[in-house]
Amino acid sequence: MEGKVFVFPHEANTSHVILRPTITKPLQEVSVCLRSYSDLSRSYTVFSLATPVPGRTTPFFIYLQPPNTCSVHINQEDTYFRTDSESLDWRHICVTWDSNTGVVQLWVNGKLYPRRVSMKGSSIAAETSIVLGQEQDSFGGGFDASQSLVGEISDIHMWDYALTPEDVHKVISGRHNGNVINWVSLYYEIKGEVLVQPRLQ
Numbered sequence: 001m002e003g004k005v006f007v008f009p010h011e012a013n014t015s016h017v018i019l020r021p022t023i024t025k026p027l028q029e030v031s032v033c034l035r036s037y038s039d040l041s042r043s044y045t046v047f048s049l050a051t052p053v054p055g056r057t058t059p060f061f062i063y064l065q066p067p068n069t070c071s072v073h074i075n076q077e078d079t080y081f082r083t084d085s086e087s088l089d090w091r092h093i094c095v096t097w098d099s100n101t102g103v104v105q106l107w108v109n110g111k112l113y114p115r116r117v118s119m120k121g122s123s124i125a126a127e128t129s130i131v132l133g134q135e136q137d138s139f140g141g142g143f144d145a146s147q148s149l150v151g152e153i154s155d156i157h158m159w160d161y162a163l164t165p166e167d168v169h170k171v172i173s174g175r176h177n178g179n180v181i182n183w184v185s186l187y188y189e190i191k192g193e194v195l196v197q198p199r200l201q
């Protein structure tokens, strides 16, 4: 998928991309980075990870609330980051979480926002359903059009460890690929109306 993007052209509760990660043990640390581009003024979900664990169906998702809030959901707790107002442009987002300390980091375009703590000592089950463009309310489903992404997504990577600042800067310049999800060799399945297009800028 190098040099390509997923385009989500319409608001719908069906269009999404399923990713197939290689996760073999429960996650105590996680990092997700991606680029997104959207002119939505309502909130939308770019990345959601669900598990079949009762009461913990959606242990991890990233929810953007224009113009200046990013919410990171970890095991039933939302952490709200106030960010700089987004301009209408591609944005590079990295989220890291380390269960040992609970520290959550949000990086936007290489800038680290004040760190927070969430769900220290918990973990995320290994059996995961990862979906782009929709928020899952159940394992692999339960979508809501009013939370869907209309726009473009690219350069998604995921790791089973917390990235260092050096790692984040390497990710931004394309020199550090995910060990759980790797955009360069991405296994994906498109459902509904999602297009693969060249990245034009």
Ligand SMILES: [Ca+2]
Binding pocket: 135, 136, 137, 142, 143, 144, 147
């Ligand atoms: Ca929902």
